[in-house]
Amino acid sequence: MPSLSEISRKYRDSFEAGIAAGAAIDPARHRQALAYAQRYADFEESVRRMRWLGYSGSRRGLDLGSGIGHWCLAFAYFGGHATGIEMRPEFVAIAEHCARAIGYADRTRFVTARIEAVDLPAGSFDAAWSHSVLMYADAEPAIEKAAAALAENGRFYIGYTTEGGRLDSIESGLFDVEACDKVGQQLTIMLNGYLHRAGVYHTVGGRVRMLRFDDLKRLCGAFGLRSVGEPGVQDLPGRYRGVPATFDLLAQKIEGSDAARDRLLACDWTNGALIDELERLLAADCPRLVCDVIATIDRDLKEGSGRDLYARALVRAGRARSADAVRVFESGSALPELTKVLYAQDRGQFSEARRHYRRLGDGDPQRGFLAGCCLLQLREWTAARREFRLAIENGGEMRSWIGVVAAHWSAGDLDGARAAYRAFLQTLDWPAAGEFEGANRSNPIAVASARG
Numbered sequence: 001m002p003s004l005s006e007i008s009r010k011y012r013d014s015f016e017a018g019i020a021a022g023a024a025i026d027p028a029r030h031r032q033a034l035a036y037a038q039r040y041a042d043f044e045e046s047v048r049r050m051r052w053l054g055y056s057g058s059r060r061g062l063d064l065g066s067g068i069g070h071w072c073l074a075f076a077y078f079g080g081h082a083t084g085i086e087m088r089p090e091f092v093a094i095a096e097h098c099a100r101a102i103g104y105a106d107r108t109r110f111v112t113a114r115i116e117a118v119d120l121p122a123g124s125f126d127a128a129w130s131h132s133v134l135m136y137a138d139a140e141p142a143i144e145k146a147a148a149a150l151a152e153n154g155r156f157y158i159g160y161t162t163e164g165g166r167l168d169s170i171e172s173g174l175f176d177v178e179a180c181d182k183v184g185q186q187l188t189i190m191l192n193g194y195l196h197r198a199g200v201y202h203t204v205g206g207r208v209r210m211l212r213f214d215d216l217k218r219l220c221g222a223f224g225l226r227s228v229g230e231p232g233v234q235d236l237p238g239r240y241r242g243v244p245a246t247f248d249l250l251a252q253k254i255e256g257s258d259a260a261r262d263r264l265l266a267c268d269w270t271n272g273a274l275i276d277e278l279e280r281l282l283a284a285d286c287p288r289l290v291c292d293v294i295a296t297i298d299r300d301l302k303e304g305s306g307r308d309l310y311a312r313a314l315v316r317a318g319r320a321r322s323a324d325a326v327r328v329f330e331s332g333s334a335l336p337e338l339t340k341v342l343y344a345q346d347r348g349q350f351s352e353a354r355r356h357y358r359r360l361g362d363g364d365p366q367r368g369f370l371a372g373c374c375l376l377q378l379r380e381w382t383a384a385r386r387e388f389r390l391a392i393e394n395g396g397e398m399r400s401w402i403g404v405v406a407a408h409w410s411a412g413d414l415d416g417a418r419a420a421y422r423a424f425l426q427t428l429d430w431p432a433a434g435e436f437e438g439a440n441r442s443n444p445i446a447v448a449s450a451r452g
């Protein structure tokens with residue numbers, strides 16, 4: 001049997017010899033994927049992570065969002081068989097090439113599919129993982145798939161990117177002209193992540209999510225997976241001024257993926273405790289489960305005490321345009337203003353959303369942030385800033401500081417964006433705010449637009 005260093009050498013050689021784009025692959029996408037693949041040329045590192053996760057004795061592995069396949073190949077190194085699910089064919093082609101190059105083609109299988117839609121045999125994997133992926137997917141169906149595919153006691157590892165790394169890019173871009181390209185993109189990702197947390201599924205400019213650690217744990221629990229540790233095998237660990245850049249979580253299947261749902265269905269729905277539990281599940285990004293439970297339990301719940309919750313769950317599940325949602329929202333009977341706002345915002349009806357915001361009181365905890373985001377879409381930068389500032393006065397939350405910075409940045413006001421960012425840093429519980437290097441460099445907004 002070849003040694004680890006021999007396999008690693010073959011693996012590295014397979015990159016260096018070049019990987020031709022298959023006939024069905026777009027050459028530009030292939031080049032991009034190859035550039036990304038260079039990051040993972042160190043096979044031994046992937047093997048170390050698999051061992052660290054405790055997966056070296058597992059027989060059947062599942063990788064959700066397998067990229068260029070290095071996690072699957074590392075799993076196969078220990079003698080198991082790994083299945084990688086990856087939506088981009090150019091990544092799958094590289095993974096298959098590398099598997100052949102190191103002689104692991106019969107120990108791996110790569111499937112080009114979206115995780116949320118893939119068909120997996122139930123209970124047939126003893127280890128699963130999804131590293132740096134679930135922010136880009138619908139986490140609820142993805143985790144449900146993993147849970148159903150795992151055998152009893154099987155484990156699922158999730159590596160997840162959160163605020164800290166994005167803040168780091170924003171700070172670099174604001175104060176260092178060489179790194180300015182990503183500021184707008186990272187601000188959009190953060191605001192969209194917060195909007196999604198507030199209940200909006202369809203966000204403008206992308207759908208990257210930013211779930212909280214506790215939400216993800218609860219989401220796993222809803223499908224029979226209990227958190228058993230934080231293994232720390234993330235690519236980019238660490239914190240930015242005290243804010244985590246990533247987190248990771250190892251969970252174990254302790255019951256069937258439908259068990260929690262069955263328990264909810266067996267509850268007495270006239271008892272307010274069920275609604276409270278469904279509210280918690282909605283906040284943890286389980287809107288489909290909430291919709292299912294409410295729709296299954298009883299029509300009366302859908303029309304009565306559960307109606308507002310059902311309406312918000314439909315929006316967060318991405319179903320705001322479904323016949324059911326249109327019936328719930330357009331039936332004329334009263335829903336809270338905030339629910340109507342989320343519906344309008346999700347459907348891209350920003351002027352309509354603004355009308356509803358005006359009816360929310362200044363003290364409403366969601367108003368300032370949501371109204372600010374809506375005004376950004378209407379390109380009303382000054383009014384957006386005012387709303388975000390209002391939210392800051394009401395509670396000083398990070399999401400609204402990001403909103404203020406975004407409103408300045410979008411208006412082309414770099415000094416304002418920098419000043420707002422500095423003021424935001426003062427709110428972080430972190431000792432060394434200090435002066436920034438590069439604060440006097442030339443204007444990154446101008447450089448960004450000159451670069452197109």
Ligand SMILES: C[S@@+](CC[C@H](N)C(=O)[O-])C[C@H]1O[C@@H](n2cnc3c(N)ncnc32)[C@H](O)[C@@H]1O
Nearest residue numbers: 065066067086087088114115131132133136137
């Ligand atoms: C940042 S890469 C991480 C790849 C790999 N897990 C790793 O750690 O190197 C994210 C990958 O997830 C894939 N991906 C994102 N959303 C997906 C989805 N819904 N279904 C399947 N693949 C997805 C992307 O195409 C990309 O290859």
